[in-house]
Amino acid sequence: MSVRNEPKIWAYIGASGSGKGVSINAALRQLKPARLLIWDPRDEYDKHAPRYTSLKALALAVAKAGAGPFRARFVAGDSMKLEAAFAFVCRLAFDAGNLVFLAEELSDVTSASQAPPAWRKCITQGRHQGLHIMAAAQRPALIDKTLLGNCTFVRCFGLRYDDDRRAMAKALDVDQARVNALRTVKDSRGVVIAYLERDFRNADEARAGNIKLKAT
Template structure:
């Protein structure tokens, strides 16, 4: 059976290094997006609708066609993230393929195996056409499932132990990671084995 697989982008870097801005450029042309938005920033992007309740999210994801949703949840963030991932899996599997943006993953996962519906999404979602942008300031504090299943690694400026951790996971040289300045990035593609560099310009 032939499928159109999604891609898993693992994005790392310190606060304000350019992670979200880079992701926004990658998804600009996408028509169906759900963003896990704990910092309430994707909801401010033109074209996105802010969703704050489970009922509203569940109703929205059942509809086919274009949608750009930013789920800004309160309360138990880990439970809300798990619910959001379940909605993404449902929408991608039973409605239409889509893009999922997961911000601040260290807040809702642990360094062990990806929990609950996030783990299911990582292991089964890609083959159902769901593309994922998994974003964290510190991947040493986020889950190993995303790191292990990544299609590509996108690394922005980081410091300290984060440089050595991402080097071990991506094989990008320590010197290259450590030399990155704000808005500069290096991408390692696991499929093509290519490493590219760039800098965001505004």
């Protein structure tokens, strides 16, 4: 993965069970990044990288890899201060560079009025480090606006709260009725997951799509 001066910041937004995890897993399988770091507070991405629960051990693993390939995900323990641990992982991602950095559950560690400095640096300056940022959140109204304001790609799924739907309508520059209509529908045949997405570098407007999963 070469260092490029073009930002690559992807956001996946949706309520719990809405389908964002399905999309992120598919994206990671397609990208097959040689260098991958995941902030994984819910311990969900075991298929993509080994788990670390010690920040020291994580830092040693990244340092040992140097400029070479590595895959790691950090799962914070219950006794940890999430904000401090997240800031550490963000600094680690930025300093390592040339990697895919996935940050899950951003409403745990950011707020609408505050982007932690290390995270903000990844978003605003990460392109110079070759960072490809993937970010996910259930409550877009509660996360920092730095992310949504700098995204190059956004995929939005169903949301339960009006303020979240309003935030995503604004971020995607669409009528809120289109966001309100997003649903995940289950029946005996499987699941159909509706989404809206926009590639801000290549598309003039958001487009609708769906993911179909067959019943097992």
